[in-house]
Amino acid sequence: MGDLVETEQLIKKTARDIFFQKGRLKATTQEIADEAGVNRALIHYYFRSREQLLQVVFEEAVAETRQKIAAIFESDLPFKKKISQYLDVFIDRNFRYPYMQNFIITEINQNPDKEDDYLNKKRENLCRTIFPQLNEEIKKGNMAPVKPEHFIANLMSMCSYPLVAKPILQRMFALDDDGYKTFLQERKQVIYKTLFNEAPPKE
Amino acid sequence: MGDLVETEQLIKKTARDIFFQKGRLKATTQEIADEAGVNRALIHYYFRSREQLLQVVFEEAVAETRQKIAAIFESDLPFKKKISQYLDVFIDRNFRYPYMQNFIITEINQNPDKEDDYLNKKRENLCRTIFPQLNEEIKKGNMAPVKPEHFIANLMSMCSYPLVAKPILQRMFALDDDGYKTFLQERKQVIYKTLFNEAPPKE
DNA sequence: GTCTATAAAGGGATAGAC
DNA sequence: GTCTATCCCTTTATAGAC
Numbered sequence: 001m002g003d004l005v006e007t008e009q010l011i012k013k014t015a016r017d018i019f020f021q022k023g024r025l026k027a028t029t030q031e032i033a034d035e036a037g038v039n040r041a042l043i044h045y046y047f048r049s050r051e052q053l054l055q056v057v058f059e060e061a062v063a064e065t066r067q068k069i070a071a072i073f074e075s076d077l078p079f080k081k082k083i084s085q086y087l088d089v090f091i092d093r094n095f096r097y098p099y100m101q102n103f104i105i106t107e108i109n110q111n112p113d114k115e116d117d118y119l120n121k122k123r124e125n126l127c128r129t130i131f132p133q134l135n136e137e138i139k140k141g142n143m144a145p146v147k148p149e150h151f152i153a154n155l156m157s158m159c160s161y162p163l164v165a166k167p168i169l170q171r172m173f174a175l176d177d178d179g180y181k182t183f184l185q186e187r188k189q190v191i192y193k194t195l196f197n198e199a200p201p202k203e
Numbered sequence: 204m205g206d207l208v209e210t211e212q213l214i215k216k217t218a219r220d221i222f223f224q225k226g227r228l229k230a231t232t233q234e235i236a237d238e239a240g241v242n243r244a245l246i247h248y249y250f251r252s253r254e255q256l257l258q259v260v261f262e263e264a265v266a267e268t269r270q271k272i273a274a275i276f277e278s279d280l281p282f283k284k285k286i287s288q289y290l291d292v293f294i295d296r297n298f299r300y301p302y303m304q305n306f307i308i309t310e311i312n313q314n315p316d317k318e319d320d321y322l323n324k325k326r327e328n329l330c331r332t333i334f335p336q337l338n339e340e341i342k343k344g345n346m347a348p349v350k351p352e353h354f355i356a357n358l359m360s361m362c363s364y365p366l367v368a369k370p371i372l373q374r375m376f377a378l379d380d381d382g383y384k385t386f387l388q389e390r391k392q393v394i395y396k397t398l399f400n401e402a403p404p405k406e
Numbered sequence: 407g408t409c410t411a412t413a414a415a416g417g418g419a420t421a422g423a424c
Numbered sequence: 425g426t427c428t429a430t431c432c433c434t435t436t437a438t439a440g441a442c
Contacts, residue, residue, distance in 0.1 A: 007407080026313055028435060039409055044437060102312050105367050109305050110229055112370045123375045144400070149376045149386060150393045156372075157364035162356050164308050164367065167315045169359075172326045173352045183352060190353045197347070197400045210425075231417060242427055247419060249425095254418095 008046045010036050015057045016097075023099035025106055029053075061100065065093050073129050079137040083155070084200050087188045090159050094184070101163045127152070143196055151195070158191045211249045214239050218260045219300075226302035228309050264303065268296050269325060276332050282340040286358070287403055290391045293362050297387070304366045330355070346399055354398070361394045 014036035018027045029050050033040040047053040072085045094100065131148040138145050162169055162184060170180045192200040217239035221230045232253050236243040250256040275288045297303065310317060334351040341348050365372055365387060373383045395403040 023312070029437090030435075040436095041410085041438085042408065045407075048437090050436070102308075104371075105305075106309055106312055108370045109226070109309055109367070123371070127375055144396075146393065146396075147389070149372075150389065152375070153365050153372060153386075153390070154361055154393070154397055156368070157360040158357055160368070161360035161364045164312070165359070165363070167311045168307075168326070169352075169356060172330055172355070183356075186350070187353065187356070190349065190357070193347075193349075194357055194397060232419090233417075243418095244420085244428085245426065252418075 007038060007042060011038065011043060011046060011053070012057055012060070015053055016061060019054070019057065019103055020061060020097035020100050023102060025099065025103055058103070061097060065089065070126065070129075073126065073133070079133050080142070080196060081201065082133075083195065084192060086155075087159070087191060091185065091188050094163055098163065101160045105160075105164050154195060155191070158187070158194065162187060210241060210245060214241065214246060214249060214256070215260055215263070218256055219264060222257070222260065222306055223264060223300035223303050226305060228302065228306055261306070264300060268292065273325075273329065273332075276329065276336070282336050283345070283399060284404065285336075286398065287395060289358075290362070290394060294388065294391050297366055298384075301366065304363045308363075308367050357398060358394070361390070361397065365390060 011032065015027075015032050018024050018032060018035060024031070029043050030040055032053075033043055043050070043053060047056065068089050069086060072082050072089070075082070077085070127148075130152065134148045134151055137143055166180065169175075169183075170177075173179075173183070175183060189200055214235065218230075218235050221227050221235060221238060227234070232243055232246050235256075236246055246253070246256060250259065271292050272289060275285050275292070278285070280288070330351075333355065337351045337354055340346055369383065372378075372386075373380075376382075376386070378386060392403055
């Protein structure tokens with residue numbers, strides 16, 4: 001509208017909210033335009049296609065988190081402390097964008113080829129950083145032996161699944177929305193304890 | 204075609220393969236008809252809508268597994284043995300229907316209201332069966348204390364996430380399809396060990 | 407930059423002939 | 425029971441006026 005140069009930003013912000021906060025993963029360009037209070041054609045004017053809008057919005061939302069996580073694992077904190085901080089970042093991010101994980105899973109399932117576009121090779125690099133640290137920790141006798149792949153799979157599973165399967169677990173445990181929030185917050189401690197079989201460090 | 208009364212079954216079988224084995228979760232009625240070698244209109248003749256075809260196929264595929272799992276937890280085996288058997292059933296099922304979990308997650312995300320239709324209250328009952336057994340096991344000192352909800356969440360997470368996030372993990376760990384199969388099979392032992400902090404029982 | 411109008415494609419569902 | 429033809433709705437994308 002009258003906001004001059006801000007229309008592009010407005011569309012991005014609106015899309016981000018719709019997809020990652022409200023979880024309306026099938027939202028149409030019309031829906032986005034309506035909620036932003038702009039004309040549908042403007043979305044194509046600025047972003048060419050729905051596809052590319054998603055791409056941009058996703059990249060931007062993911063960039064900061066990725067930065068933080070890389071910093072954690074490249075620091076010289078003790079390994080377990082790193083995991084503890086990773087859990088903080090993860091839990092934190094998912095209160096701002098509760099449907100990010102759903103978005104990722106849904107997208108890669110509907111078109112596995114697109115994994116490239118959304119999650120480019122950064123993850124591999126992260127593995128190269130973490131695996132040696134993990135093996136070192138095992139060698140020092142600080143944790144039970146486990147293949148790095150399985151440790152990472154366990155970590156990511158226990159973080160992400162309760163988000164993508166929220167409707168299932170929420171009903172199974174008969175929790176209302178607030179109850180489920182509490183449940184998710186408790187998970188930081190639980191995951192740490194499950195991975196290392198000991199209570200997490202006090203802050 | 205000439206197969207007389209078998210057309211309905213043929214359509215169901217084809218749909219089941221497309222969705223749960225091949226993972227083509229967005230398959231259209233046309234696609235299903237083509238692959239079954241029948242006319243598209245027949246799908247509507249037998250099942251009224253794409254929606255209802257899915258419903259039927261899913262229910263049938265899920266029924267047997269649900270039966271088995273209920274039987275396990277209603278038996279009088281030791282609790283840990285039950286979990287061990289649950290893991291067997293789960294892993295086994297997911298080699299027959301590798302995309303079942305993806306289907307569930309994708310469906311409930313695109314329409315959370317439909318959880319009712321697909322996964323009716325049976326799960327709640329299962330919780331009522333398992334929770335007391337779990338608390339008993341903790342009381343007996345056979346495992347570390349944990350809220351039942353988190354134990355179940357951990358179990359389901361570590362089973363399901365590696366399936367729904369296959370493209371992510373596969374690339375992250377640089378595994379080919381066979382490598383990933385092996386990885387999934389290893390998980391039975393890993394999950395048991397992670398949950399109980401001890402090696403699973405020999406068969 | 408922003409709007410209206412319209413093209414173009416995809417896919418679910420039904421009517422009616424055979 | 426099976427097929428063809430058709431309807432109808434949704435949604436993306438663009439052309440062109442303002």
